[in-house]
Every structure is written in C-alpha cells, then in structure tokens.
Amino acid sequence: MIKERLRGQRIETPSWAYGNSGTRFKVFAQPGVPRDPYEKLADAARVHLHTGVAPTVALHIPWDRVDDYAHLARHAAGLGVGIGAINSNVFQDDDYKLGSVTHPDPAVRRKALGHLLDCVDIMDLTGSDTLKLWFSDGTNYPGQDDIRARQDRLAEALAAVYERLGEGQRFLLEYKLFEPAFYTTDVPDWGTAYAHCVKLGPKAQVVVDTGHHAPGVNIEFIVAFLLREGKLGGFDFNSRFYADDDLMVGAADPFQLFRIMFEVVRGGALDDGEKERSAELSGGHAGGEVPRRVAFMLDQCHNIEPKIPGQIRSVMNVQEATAKALLVDRDALAAAQRAGDVLGANAVLMDAYNTDVRPLLAELREEMGLAPDPMAAYARSGYFEKIAAERVGGAQAGWGA
Ligand code: PSV
Ligand code: MN
Numbered sequence: 001m002i003k004e005r006l007r008g009q010r011i012e013t014p015s016w017a018y019g020n021s022g023t024r025f026k027v028f029a030q031p032g033v034p035r036d037p038y039e040k041l042a043d044a045a046r047v048h049l050h051t052g053v054a055p056t057v058a059l060h061i062p063w064d065r066v067d068d069y070a071h072l073a074r075h076a077a078g079l080g081v082g083i084g085a086i087n088s089n090v091f092q093d094d095d096y097k098l099g100s101v102t103h104p105d106p107a108v109r110r111k112a113l114g115h116l117l118d119c120v121d122i123m124d125l126t127g128s129d130t131l132k133l134w135f136s137d138g139t140n141y142p143g144q145d146d147i148r149a150r151q152d153r154l155a156e157a158l159a160a161v162y163e164r165l166g167e168g169q170r171f172l173l174e175y176k177l178f179e180p181a182f183y184t185t186d187v188p189d190w191g192t193a194y195a196h197c198v199k200l201g202p203k204a205q206v207v208v209d210t211g212h213h214a215p216g217v218n219i220e221f222i223v224a225f226l227l228r229e230g231k232l233g234g235f236d237f238n239s240r241f242y243a244d245d246d247l248m249v250g251a252a253d254p255f256q257l258f259r260i261m262f263e264v265v266r267g268g269a270l271d272d273g274e275k276e277r278s279a280e281l282s283g284g285h286a287g288g289e290v291p292r293r294v295a296f297m298l299d300q301c302h303n304i305e306p307k308i309p310g311q312i313r314s315v316m317n318v319q320e321a322t323a324k325a326l327l328v329d330r331d332a333l334a335a336a337q338r339a340g341d342v343l344g345a346n347a348v349l350m351d352a353y354n355t356d357v358r359p360l361l362a363e364l365r366e367e368m369g370l371a372p373d374p375m376a377a378y379a380r381s382g383y384f385e386k387i388a389a390e391r392v393g394g395a396q397a398g399w400g401a
Contacts, residue, residue, distance in 0.1 A: 002326045003364045005270055007053075009322055011315045012084040012297040014058045018043040018308070019397035021246075021301035027398060028303060032387035035394040037064040038075055039387075043308050045079035046383055050374035051315045052365065056084035058132070058297055061119055063089065063397070069125035083126040085172070085234070085297060088119045091136035091180070099137040101157035102150040102186045109153060116161050123169055129291050130234070131161070132207060134174040138181025138188075150186050155196060162200045170290050172207035172233040173197055177214055179244060190222050197231055202290045205233025209299055210249065210260070211240040220259040227267030227294075234295030235260075237318060246301045248310055250317025257317065258353050261325035269294040270322070301399065308384070312374050316361070323357035 018040045020029050034040040037059070044057040057076065066072050073083050090100035090112040098104060100112035119131055135154070139145050161171060175193040178185055187193055190206055197204035206226055213219060226232035239245065239252035250257045264270060272292045296318060302310035329348050336345035362372035371377035378384075 002323065003360065003367070005326055006319060006323055006361070006364055007368065008273065009053055009270065009319065010056065010273060010296065011051075011054050011318050012056045012058055012295060013044050013047050013054050013311050013315070014060070014087075014297065014299055015040040015044065015064050016060050016399060017298065017300050017302060017311055019063075019399065021399045022303050029396060030306065032384060032391050033307070033396040033398075035391060035396060037066055037072060037397075039391065040064070040397060041072070041076050041079055041081060043387075044311075045076075045081045046308055046378065046381075047311045047315060048081055050312055050370065050378050050381075051319075052368045052370050053319065054311075054315050055080070056082045058085040058087055059083060059122070059126070059128075060087040060089055061115075061122060063399075069122050073126040083128045085130040085132045085295060086119045086123050086126070086128050087132045087134070088116050090115055091134075096136070098145070099150070099186070100135060102135070102137040102145075102153045104145055109157065113157050113160055116157070117164055120161065120164050120166075120169070124166065129169050130295060131165070131169070131171040132174060132234075132236075132297075133158075133161070133171055134176065134209075135187055136180050138178075138185035139183050140181060141183055144183070147184055150184075154186055155199070158196055158200060158204070162204055165203050167289055168291065170203045170205055170233060172205050172295070174207045174209055174212070174236065176209065176212040176244065190226065194226065194229070194231055198229075202230075206231050207234045207236060207295075207297075208232065209236035209238070209244075210257075211236075211238045211244045211246060211299075219256065220263045223260055223263040224267060227263065227269055232267075232269065232294055234293075234297055236297055236299035237314070238298065238300045246299065248300060248302075248305075248314045248317065249298060250314070250321060254317065254321065255353060257321040258324050261318075261321040262328060262349070262352075264294065265322075265325045265328070266330075270326075306384070309375060309378055312378055316374060319361055320357050323360060324352050324355060327352040327355055327357070 018034050020027050020033050048054040076083055095108050101109055103109050173193045175187045175189050177188055193206045197206055237249035239247040239249055241252050276293045298314050333348040365372050
C-alpha cells in the first residue's frame with residue numbers, strides 16, 4: 001500500500017537546474033551542460049529514467065524560449081517526459097527596475113502582463129496546465145512608492161491572467177519574503193498570496209517555495225492551512241541554511257521536509273494526485289475545471305555539484321521524506337492526541353521519521369524495473385561521459401540564458 005502510493009508520486013524537475021548557475025560572485029561552468037532547451041529536456045529525461053517518478057519538466061520563459069513550442073513538447077514526449085509548469089520571468093529586463101506588474105508606469109505594467117499572457121499561450125501549445133507566477137516586485141526605500149497602490153496594480157494584473165486561463169489550467173502564485181527588493185515586497189508571504197487567490201477563484205492557488213521564509217517559520221503549518229482551504233497548488237522544493245539558497249531539497253533539514261510531507265499526506269494531497277493521474281490515463285480530467293493536484297516541483301541550482309546526479313538525489317530525498325510520512329501510524333497518533341499523551345504522540349511521529357526507508361524504496365524501484373540505486377545506475381550509465389564529449393562548442397545554458 002505504501003509502495004503503491006510512492007509509485008504514484010510525481011516530482012517535477014526544473015529546466016534551469018541543468019544549466020550553469022552560481023552566485024553573484026561566480027558561475028562555475030561544468031562540462032556537458034546543455035546548450036538549449038532540447039538538451040535540458042534530454043537531461044531531465046535521464047533523471048526520470050533512473051528514478052521513474054520525475055516525468056515532467058518545468059520551463060522558464062524566456063530562458064527556454066524556442067521558435068516552436070509544440071515541437072518542443074513533441075520532442076519531450078519522444079524522450080518520455082512531458083512539459084510541466086511554465087514559469088514566467090518578469091525580473092530580468094531593464095524595464096523592471098522598479099517592478100513589473102506593480103510598476104508605477106502603466107506601459108511597463110502592460111509589457112509585464114503581455115509576457116504573462118504569452119506564457120499562457122505557451123501552456124496551450126505545450127499542454128501544460130500550470131502557470132507559475134513569481135514577482136520580484138517591491139521597493140528598497142520607505143516612501144519609494146505607494147504600498148497600497150501596488151497591491152491594486154497586482155490585483156489588476158492577476159485578474160487579467162486569471163481571465164485568460166482556459167479549462168483545466170491554473171496559476172500558482174509564489175511568495176517570497178525579500179530579495180531582490182529589501183524594504184517592501186509585493187507578495188512577501190503566504191497570507192498575501194492566499195488573499196489574492198481567494199478573491200480570484202479556484203484557478204488561483206498558492207505555491208510554497210521552501211526557501212522563501214524567514215528563519216524559524218513553521219512551513220508545515222502553512223501547508224496544513226492551505227490544504228485545508230483547498231489553496232495549496234504546489235511546492236518549489238529546495239533547502240536553505242540562510243535565505244533563498246536553492247540547495248538540494250532535504251539536504252539542510254530532512255526533518256522539516258518530513259514534517260511538511262506528513263501534512264501533505266494528512267491533508268490527502270497525495271491521493272488527489274493519484275486520482276487525477278488515473279483519470280487522465282482513462283482519457284478524462286479528474287478535477288474538472290481546475291487541476292487538484294499538488295505539484296511537487298524542485299526549484300534548485302547545482303552550483304558546485306554535478307547537476308543530473310544533484311537532481312536524482314533531490315528526487316530521492318523527496319521520496320524518502322514521503323515514505324517516512326506514509327509510515328506514520330495515524331491511528332496510534334490520533335489515539336495519543338485524543339488522550340493528551342504528548343510524549344506518546346511525539347514518539348509515533350519520531351518512530352516513522354527514524355525508520356530507514358531506503359530498503360523499501362530500493363525494493364519499489366526493482367518492482368518498477370529500475371536499478372535499486374539510481375545514483376549508482378546513473379554513474380554506470382556513461383551518460384555524463386557522453387554529454388561531456390558531445391556538447392562542445394556553442395553557448396552553455398545558464399541562469400538568464
Ligand atoms: C525566485 O527566487 C524563484 O524561487 C522563482 O520560483 C523563480 O522563478 C525561480 O526562483 C528562478 O530560479
Ligand atoms: Mn521558486
């Protein structure tokens with residue numbers, strides 16, 4: 001039963017994880033890095049090949065701009081993967097220095113909205129059902145702009161995007177505490193994102209990027225709350241030690257990831273994903289107008305470690321946290337909670353967390369016809385040697401290209 005549910009989980013990898021990345025101090029180039037979106041998809045397909053649970057790839061526009069998106073989607077299908085969320089980018093153009101959809105100049109706001117609507121066109125062409133919106137908008141100095149007016153401008157843009165969404169499409173609104181703006185951020189927290197989404201309706205949901213909170217914030221509470229309200233659309237998984245570090249999910253704080261996945265299981269979100277997939281397999285759309293699935297997406301960069309194994313390891317980390325969450329004895333937990341048995345309840349959770357689930361996952365992979373250790377299988381496959389030899393010349397993809 002647990003294995004069945006793990007087999008049904010889907011984890012989406014981001015195209016940008018396969019390109020070069022770094023900090024503002026240095027980008028270290030790596031051999032074999034993709035030169036275009038087609039090569040990024042090929043790398044993502046290897047992650048799926050070895051893990052069996054990563055069948056979709058998120059795109060970032062314009063980093064993944066191509067002339068023919070339908071062709072790109074067909075190419076992905078040929079590699080055994082599909083196009084996942086379309087991520088908009090209104091943060092890397094000179095015009096956006098003072099904001100994008102909240103900019104004081106209506107001409108800049110129109111330009112930003114135009115990009116967001118273009119992203120919905122790309123969804124139509126690629127079959128993607130999810131648009132991910134993140135705005136770097138904010139201010140650096142008190143008095144720089146009217147905080148309330150910026151909310152009005154944001155609401156107006158979101159409503160226009162919402163109107164444009166077709167059947168079975170949704171947008172996920174992402175919040176982030178700070179950066180690149182340091183004084184105010186226009187969508188700084190889940191409450192702001194939630195309030196905008198509630199006003200718009202069911203096709204607007206919140207995405208939780210695990211790196212976008214102040215230290216000490218209880219992310220699993222946010223997850224439980226949003227799930228209860230039907231407003232959790234997905235995760236951007238990564239790890240942070242300090243701020244938006246974008247390190248591998250489950251690396252900095254595997255216990256936090258377990259606690260988050262427990263709320264996901266408790267909230268029924270794994271089941272919704274399974275229902276939706278089986279309806280799609282039988283030719284229908286489970287959620288009717290809006291995808292109900294909570295999207296488990298990675299939003300990471302691999303600055304010093306190799307990228308494909310970094311993604312494989314991250315997928316495995318999410319699987320391990322999910323397996324532990326599924327192992328929690330919910331009846332025993334409920335009984336202890338009813339009895340006010342504080343230590344007993346805590347012990348039930350810790351028993352699950354302290355279980356070594358790697359043998360279970362290895363067994364599952366063998367049942368799926370995969371090698372039990374995806375990291376070792378990838379290393380043996382010779383794929384890295386092949387891309388390092390073949391991908392010479394041309395411009396390597398990188399953050400912003
Ligand atoms: C912003 O920090 C963010 O988390 C958004 O999801 C962007 O699309 C992504 O990072 C870019 O890497
Ligand atoms: Mn993100």
